[in-house]
Amino acid sequence: MKTTAPESDPLFPEQYELHAAPAYRFAAMPGRLDRRAFIKKLGGGLVVLSFAGRVWAQGESGAPAAPAGQRRGGAGARGGRGGSQPQNLDAWVHIGADGTVTFFTGKTEVGQNIRTSLTQAVAEELAAPLASIRMMMADTDLTPFDQGTFGSLTTPQMAPVLRRAAATAREALLDLAATQLAVDRTTLTAADGKIMHAASSRSLGFGELTRGQQLVRTIAADTPLKPASAWKIAGTSVPKVDGRDFVTGRHRYASDIVRPDMVFGRVLRPAAYSATLASLDASAAEAMPGVKVVHDGEFVGVTAPTSFAATQALAALRAEWKTTPQISERELFTQLRGGAPAPEAGLTTAGDGSLTLQQTYTVAYIAHAPLEPRAAVAEWLDGKLTVWTGTQRPFGVRDELVQAFGLTPDRVRVIVPDTGSGYGGKHTGQAAIEAAKLAQAAGKPVKFVWTREDEFTWAYFRPAGVIDVASGVRADGTLTAWGFDNYNSGNAGIAGPYVIPGKREQFHQTHSPLPQGSYRSLAAAANHFARETHIDELARALKLDPLEFRRKNCADERLHAVVDAAATAFGWGAAKPAGHGHGVAVGIDKGGYVATFAEVAVDPASGRVTVLRAVQGFDCGAVVNPEHLKNQNEGAMVQGLGAALFEAIHFENGRIRNPHFASYRVPRFGDTPKVEVILMDRKDLPSAGAGETGIVGIAPAVGNAICDATGVRLRALPLVPNGLKG
Amino acid sequence: MPAVTELNVNGTRRTLNADSDRPLLSVLRDDLDLTGTKFGCGEGQCGACTVLVDGVPIRSCLTPVGAIGPQKITTIEGLEKDGRLHPLQEAFLEAGAMQCAYCTSGMIMSGSALLAKNPHPTDEEIIGFMDGNICRCGTYPRILAAIKRAATAIQGGAK
Ligand code: FES
Ligand code: FES
Numbered sequence: 001m002k003t004t005a006p007e008s009d010p011l012f013p014e015q016y017e018l019h020a021a022p023a024y025r026f027a028a029m030p031g032r033l034d035r036r037a038f039i040k041k042l043g044g045g046l047v048v049l050s051f052a053g054r055v056w057a058q059g060e061s062g063a064p065a066a067p068a069g070q071r072r073g074g075a076g077a078r079g080g081r082g083g084s085q086p087q088n089l090d091a092w093v094h095i096g097a098d099g100t101v102t103f104f105t106g107k108t109e110v111g112q113n114i115r116t117s118l119t120q121a122v123a124e125e126l127a128a129p130l131a132s133i134r135m136m137m138a139d140t141d142l143t144p145f146d147q148g149t150f151g152s153l154t155t156p157q158m159a160p161v162l163r164r165a166a167a168t169a170r171e172a173l174l175d176l177a178a179t180q181l182a183v184d185r186t187t188l189t190a191a192d193g194k195i196m197h198a199a200s201s202r203s204l205g206f207g208e209l210t211r212g213q214q215l216v217r218t219i220a221a222d223t224p225l226k227p228a229s230a231w232k233i234a235g236t237s238v239p240k241v242d243g244r245d246f247v248t249g250r251h252r253y254a255s256d257i258v259r260p261d262m263v264f265g266r267v268l269r270p271a272a273y274s275a276t277l278a279s280l281d282a283s284a285a286e287a288m289p290g291v292k293v294v295h296d297g298e299f300v301g302v303t304a305p306t307s308f309a310a311t312q313a314l315a316a317l318r319a320e321w322k323t324t325p326q327i328s329e330r331e332l333f334t335q336l337r338g339g340a341p342a343p344e345a346g347l348t349t350a351g352d353g354s355l356t357l358q359q360t361y362t363v364a365y366i367a368h369a370p371l372e373p374r375a376a377v378a379e380w381l382d383g384k385l386t387v388w389t390g391t392q393r394p395f396g397v398r399d400e401l402v403q404a405f406g407l408t409p410d411r412v413r414v415i416v417p418d419t420g421s422g423y424g425g426k427h428t429g430q431a432a433i434e435a436a437k438l439a440q441a442a443g444k445p446v447k448f449v450w451t452r453e454d455e456f457t458w459a460y461f462r463p464a465g466v467i468d469v470a471s472g473v474r475a476d477g478t479l480t481a482w483g484f485d486n487y488n489s490g491n492a493g494i495a496g497p498y499v500i501p502g503k504r505e506q507f508h509q510t511h512s513p514l515p516q517g518s519y520r521s522l523a524a525a526a527n528h529f530a531r532e533t534h535i536d537e538l539a540r541a542l543k544l545d546p547l548e549f550r551r552k553n554c555a556d557e558r559l560h561a562v563v564d565a566a567a568t569a570f571g572w573g574a575a576k577p578a579g580h581g582h583g584v585a586v587g588i589d590k591g592g593y594v595a596t597f598a599e600v601a602v603d604p605a606s607g608r609v610t611v612l613r614a615v616q617g618f619d620c621g622a623v624v625n626p627e628h629l630k631n632q633n634e635g636a637m638v639q640g641l642g643a644a645l646f647e648a649i650h651f652e653n654g655r656i657r658n659p660h661f662a663s664y665r666v667p668r669f670g671d672t673p674k675v676e677v678i679l680m681d682r683k684d685l686p687s688a689g690a691g692e693t694g695i696v697g698i699a700p701a702v703g704n705a706i707c708d709a710t711g712v713r714l715r716a717l718p719l720v721p722n723g724l725k726g
Numbered sequence: 727m728p729a730v731t732e733l734n735v736n737g738t739r740r741t742l743n744a745d746s747d748r749p750l751l752s753v754l755r756d757d758l759d760l761t762g763t764k765f766g767c768g769e770g771q772c773g774a775c776t777v778l779v780d781g782v783p784i785r786s787c788l789t790p791v792g793a794i795g796p797q798k799i800t801t802i803e804g805l806e807k808d809g810r811l812h813p814l815q816e817a818f819l820e821a822g823a824m825q826c827a828y829c830t831s832g833m834i835m836s837g838s839a840l841l842a843k844n845p846h847p848t849d850e851e852i853i854g855f856m857d858g859n860i861c862r863c864g865t866y867p868r869i870l871a872a873i874k875r876a877a878t879a880i881q882g883g884a885k
Contacts (some may be wrong), residue, residue, distance in 0.1 A: 111826025249802035420828030584787025652868015661771035
């Protein structure tokens with residue numbers, strides 16, 4: 001068992017995730033895109049390029065090998081983050097002769113609305129209208145290398161590079177205008193896509209300034225950026241820039257891409273994890289019109305003229321599998337602890353009124369279940385493979401394809417249309433590889449959309465975990481001891497906000513029986529659940545107000561401010577009807593400060609738990625788009641409610657027992673409480689990312705509220721899959 | 727296998743040649759290139775594939791195309807009239823009722839059917855009617871707000 005130290009930098013990718021790095025050799029340099037060819041392709045206008053520092057070479061992380069659960073299938077690691085620290089944060093911009101501005105970034109849009117927030121950020125620096133700006137994202141032939149979209153890093157890391165590119169362009173345009181108008185540069189202003197000379201009422205459009213020639217500049221690291229206090233476009237609630245394409249159904253996700261002569265694929269899945277193919281009779285399928293069966297080692301798939309025919313052909317395959325016995329759900333937590341017995345739980349009170357508490361918390365495996373299943377359209381043309389797919393790691397998927405087919409990177413292009421969400425679940429390229437394999441065999445473009453059952457079984461899960469907490473507290477509510485051992489869920493958010501002398505937090509990597517990987521906020525959700533539940537237990541044992549207890553032991557001013565604002569909005573301490581309970585949870589993760597309050601009602605007869613409302617205070621520095629930030633926080637709470645109340649993957653002997661929405665319950669309209677988000681817009685502080693941290697507080701807040709209502713302490717996620725019984 | 731050779735979609739007669747037991751969803755998407763209607767589960771559980779058949783919302787992933795006959799199909803592509811969005815499409819934009827927006831087509835189709843039947847739905851009625859539609863990004867509160875906003879807009883327009 002390998003033990004790692006807790007993370008110190010909130011933006012550092014979780015140690016755990018590094019273990020999932022593919023065994024592959026990854027391209028460390030920016031896309032194999034030839035910069036000169038790229039520039040030439042752009043034609044006339046102004047080009048601004050960045051030369052981001054190559055901070056950290058691949059393979060220096062010293063990450064141990066992936067656990068077996070992540071190696072299964074051999075199609076690349078599950079949830080792999082492709083290496084170590086940010087290597088290349090390149091961004092390019094081109095201003096065409098017609099005034100169209102195109103920014104190029106390898107980041108992906110998966111519903112976090114970064115296409116909009118990045119557009120706002122660059123419009124602000126460039127002083128160009130929003131409508132003139134196009135964001136070219138996530139195309140390995142057209143955009144600079146990017147390690148992937150995760151860890152809430154786009155806003156703190158990518159946005160500043162893009163802003164700097166925009167600011168460099170603005171400065172270059174001012175230079176050009178000064179020369180062309182023969183005026184002093186300081187008399188010019190940039191606004192609304194033009195450089196203006198107020199004294200002579202003359203102005204020149206950005207596009208005109210280059211006069212058809214191509215000018216190339218590089219980003220100057222010291223280009224001044226506008227302070228958030230001076231923002232006019234950034235910092236406002238600009239609607240989703242391409243929203244109309246979505247409400248009209250015009251936007252094409254990867255699963256909507258159509259290629260000439262395209263056929264449809266399906267892949268035969270093994271009977272269980274680690275099962276191997278014993279025999280295959282494909283004759284009935286092969287006899288079906290237009291059907292092709294593709295069999296290469298353990299890979300078996302079909303292509304057919306329609307998706308329905310592909311499904312029928314798949315059903316006609318007769319396969320036998322050799323399976324091996326595997327552990328089941330009931331043995332899970334013992335296995336994660338490596339067979340060691342659980343420490344004895346209990347509360348002890350000393351003569352001076354001080355307490356010690358030992359408790360264990362568990363978290364089930366859950367599925368991302370993105371509404372758009374993994375999907376890919378693959379096309380081979382003149383020896384070059386192009387794949388449209390939904391992923392958070394376009395370059396990582398390209399490299400998986402390079403490996404899988406023995407190609408050079410310039411022979412593979414991965415294009416990621418704005419994707420039907422990911423939540424950390426779309427880091428790998430399995431669907432892309434499968435579609436490419438089918439397309440190669442069929443000699444035609446192939447569309448392959450995973451079924452819901454594929455998605456629930458052959459993707460990867462949020463890690464299950466066992467967390468032991470041992471603590472000590474004085475009668476006055478001062479925390480004096482803290483030991484926190486997390487088995488399997490991971491390191492993110494393991495270090496809490498409380499000041500406790502000699503506190504110790506440890507993540508123990510163990511063998512996971514199911515494939516596991518990144519999930520929104522990584523292990524921060526599990527670690528916050530255990531910590532914030534335990535803190536609540538201590539407060540109750542001491543008969544102290546849970547919020548006061550937290551305030552007393554936490555010194556961070558930003559957290560205090562968030563807690564106070566949200567507590568007021570929630571009405572903490574106000575009277576409530578019988579059967580209702582109030583709960584709170586707080587935390588700091590990935591540069592965000594969060595305080596979540598929940599009110600639940602428990603029906604004593606049925607044991608039904610209803611979450612009535614949730615109020616969340618959130619601080620992630622200067623806010624780029626308040627409405628979208630609220631939307632992310634609301635959505636994070638609603639999604640987090642599923643894991644809190646009822647979501648759990650059930651498994652037995654290598655098989656998933658509930659691989660359908662009918663048996664894996666996700667939050668629906670009827671489960672949704674009233675939600676309110678209070679934003680602390682800290683214009684004096686850099687913007688942190690915000691897509692993940694909003695999820696960490698809801699489960700402990702709800703669990704604590706249930707205890708407040710009923711006195712029943714729940715220590716396992718999901719809390720009440722069948723209501724509160726007994 | 728009998729074939730379906732004609733469908734009435736978004737006010738237009740479309741000719742095609744599809745096995746009658748294929749799901750309507752696949753025929754709309756793959757034969758007629760109407761990809762605004764989404765595949766989310768194929769099991770009738772998520773509502774991403776919702777279209778209207780004679781105004782009634784149905785799960786097109788579970789409906790064989792042979793069962794449609796001459797009935798009128800409306801998909802998300804058919805809601806916009808003469809460049810003007812349906813009030814619920816407008817309301818989704820105004821309420822920012824989407825993140826990844828993969829659920830949006832199905833939500834708008836279900837919601838527009840509700841509003842056509844019940845122009846002033848209560849919160850409970852909206853929740854009850856929409857409970858078969860999943861938004862994994864959790865934008866339910868905003869979708870609820872958008873439906874109410876559209877109800878108000880339609881009411882105003884009708885005056
Ligand atoms: S795709 Fe039809 S209900 Fe999910
Ligand atoms: S917005 Fe992503 S599923 Fe609804």
